[in-house]
Amino acid sequence: MPFASTDPTLERARLVAAHLDGLFSVTELAARFGVSRPTVYKWIDRYRDGGVDALADRPSIARTQPGQTLTETETLIVACRKAHPHWEPRKLLRYLTRRHPDLALPVPSTAGAILSRHGLTKKRRARRPSKYPGSVPLVAEAPNAVWTTDYKGQFRMGTAHRRLTALNRLESPSALDFPLVYRVQRSTTAADATSSGKADFC
Numbered sequence: 294m295p296f297a298s299t300d301p302t303l304e305r306a307r308l309v310a311a312h313l314d315g316l317f318s319v320t321e322l323a324a325r326f327g328v329s330r331p332t333v334y335k336w337i338d339r340y341r342d343g344g345v346d347a348l349a350d351r352p353s354i355a356r357t358q359p360g361q362t363l364t365e366t367e368t369l370i371v372a373c374r375k376a377h378p379h380w381e382p383r384k385l386l387r388y389l390t391r392r393h394p395d396l397a398l399p400v401p402s403t404a405g406a407i408l409s410r411h412g413l414t415k416k417r418r419a420r421r422p423s424k425y426p427g428s429v430p431l432v433a434e435a436p437n438a439v440w441t442t443d444y445k446g447q448f449r450m451g452t453a454h455r456r457l458t459a460l461n462r463l464e465s466p467s468a469l470d471f472p473l474v475y476r477v478q479r480s481t482t483a484a485d486a487t488s489s490g491k492a493d494f495c
Contacts, residue, residue, distance in 0.1 A: 305348040308333065309340045362399050367407050369393070374413050382408065 308326050311317055312333070323330045339347040373385050380388070382404035389398055399407070408414050433439035445459035 302349050305336045305340075306345060308336060309348070312337055362403060362407065363397075366396060366398065369396070370398075370404055370407055371411050371413065374408055378413070 304326065308322055308328075311322060311325075312319070317325065319330055319333050323333050326333075336348060369389065370385060373389060374380065377385070377388075382401040386398050386401060386404055389396065398404075405414065431439045431441070441463045443461040443463070445461055448457045448459065450457045
């Protein structure tokens with residue numbers, strides 16, 4: 294046997310009617326209808342403000358958005374972009390700030406969303422990863438068969454004649470990362486570091 298379903302608006306009307314009859318206190322009404330005391334007060338106040346129609350469910354979406362960009366501001370941004378189609382949102386806002394110092398302008402991301410909404414932006418094509426012509430991809434058939442080393446740069450250590458060269462070594466099949474740090478004495482190039490430096494595993 295299915296459970297009986299009731300109309301929430303009807304239940305609220307019954308609650309208010311019982312309160313107006315003066316038969317039950319707020320605490321007793323809350324216990325009888327299975328709600329809290331603040332809820333009882335809320336529906337009584339709504340009935341006093343708007344009658345029975347105020348007991349219906351209200352939409353959960355806010356009717357107003359305080360942070361929404363004004364229509365006049367949005368129109369101005371769109372007109373400025375049409376006059377300067379190659380300007381990015383940041384440059385448009387800088388220009389409008391100088392021309393209209395008293396106007397509250399949105400942040401660049403919001404300005405970009407406004408331009409996209411009006412079809413004034415173009416999606417960038419994804420760039421293909423660069424690849425050296427004629428290069429052959431390295432294929433490792435077993436662990437430790439292929440190792441790659443990435444030069445990270447040099448960093449000055451203390452005195453002017455002491456530099457630190459950082460390399461990053463990667464074992465291809467297992468993708469194990471082994472940072473290498475070359476401590477170099479009186480050396481300024483990576484070639485000198487590999488020949489005269491001392492490598493430390495981190």
